Amino acid sequence: MPWVLGxxxxxxxxxxxxxxxxxxxxxxxxxxxxxxxxxFSRRIIGNALAxxxxxxxxxNQPDAFNQVLAPLQRLLNSASDGALDCKAxxxxxxxxxxxxxxxxxxxxxxxxxxxxxxxxxxxSERNLNRPSGLMDWEALTDFQHALLDHHSVVIVSPAPMxxxxxxETVQRVFSWLGHSLLVDAENWMAHRGAxxxxxxxxxHTRTPGNYVILSGDVHYSFAYEIRIRGRxxxxxxxxxxxxGVKNEFPRRLLDIFDRLNRWLYxxxxxxxxxxxxxxxxxxxxxxxxxxxxxxxxxGAGIGHLQLDADGRPLLVEQINAxxxxxxxxxxxx
Numbered sequence: 618m619p620w621v622l623g624x625x626x627x628x629x630x631x632x633x634x635x636x637x638x639x640x641x642x643x644x645x646x647x648x649x650x651x652x653x654x655x656x657f658s659r660r661i662i663g664n665a666l667a668x669x670x671x672x673x674x675x676x677n678q679p680d681a682f683n684q685v686l687a688p689l690q691r692l693l694n695s696a697s698d699g700a701l702d703c704k705a706x707x708x709x710x711x712x713x714x715x716x717x718x719x720x721x722x723x724x725x726x727x728x729x730x731x732x733x734x735x736x737x738x739x740x741s742e743r744n745l746n747r748p749s750g751l752m753d754w755e756a757l758t759d760f761q762h763a764l765l766d767h768h769s770v771v772i773v774s775p776a777p778m779x780x781x782x783x784x785e786t787v788q789r790v791f792s793w794l795g796h797s798l799l800v801d802a803e804n805w806m807a808h809r810g811a812x813x814x815x816x817x818x819x820x821h822t823r824t825p826g827n828y829v830i831l832s833g834d835v836h837y838s839f840a841y842e843i844r845i846r847g848r849x850x851x852x853x854x855x856x857x858x859x860x861g862v863k864n865e866f867p868r869r870l871l872d873i874f875d876r877l878n879r880w881l882y883x884x885x886x887x888x889x890x891x892x893x894x895x896x897x898x899x900x901x902x903x904x905x906x907x908x909x910x911x912x913x914x915x916g917a918g919i920g921h922l923q924l925d926a927d928g929r930p931l932l933v934e935q936i937n938a939x940x941x942x943x944x945x946x947x948x949x950x
Contacts, residue, residue: 879912
């Protein structure tokens with residue numbers, strides 16, 4: 618999920634872990650039971666967290682990591698004849714898995730809020746195979762506090778908070794059938810509790826007037842302009858999603874999903890009214906190289922965003938990895 622925000626390069630917290638160590642990390646309570654219930658897989662994940670902490674996470678907010686750096690230091694000091702002490706390594710892994718402060722906030726105007734959507738999941742209690750919410754109630758409460766009284770905020774969320782409705786519906790069907798891992802069912806709307814709390818946060822009277830949400834993970838690019846209903850000040854959001862530098866969606870399949878999504882969930886479609894997110898109004902922006910009204914751009918690259926003084930997008934484009942002309946996203950006429 619690479620993004621260039623002005624001159625700042627951002628990458629979602631733990632995105633490295635999700636794709637270089639394991640995808641679907643903590644996707645469901647059943648997955649967690651299986652992975653953390655075996656000492657070998659538990660240590661693999663702990664070692665990955667240690668690598669992320671030392672190579673990237675520590676630099677995001679150094680003061681937050683004192684409690685986990687001490688066990689890692691003891692582990693490294695235990696090395697003898699090319700081997701680490703087993704107990705010291707288990708202690709370090711336990712400390713890393715219990716740590717709950719991977720997300721961070723960069724102050725400024727707009728403030729940059731980077732979310733950890735991996736380690737503080739909202740687990741499904743009725744069905745352990747169902748996808749967990751990307752953040753639990755406590756983590757979402759911390760998120761809300763980070764937003765209070767800011768004029769504008771840029772949110773980095775690995776998975777889009779507002780995605781493609783048809784694709785999310787397909788993921789929901791597979792989840793009902795017990796195959797959430799098969800379709801990588803990681804979206805904010807997959808867990809009703811997390812989705813409702815997230816929408817309520819945007820409706821709070823002390824939260825910002827302008828939000829920009831930067832996302833990736835889905836292997837295609839799109840941009841939405843979103844209005845929140847039910848508030849006098851009507852906060853405005855932009856969901857801007859960039860494909861990965863190397864990854865693309867199967868081209869023919871994405872074309873079919875894009876076309877079906879426009880037909881099945883058109884504003885006047887009965888299916889759209891049955892599944893309508895009644896608290897929000899979503900307006901897709903079209904890519905400049907759209908030939909037939911496509912809303913999704915399938916091309917690996919880096920997202921580029923420029924904001925005005927009020928934190929609203931001036932320029933949204935995908936710089937394509939194949940060297941072709943960048944694709945700009947603009948509001949529909």
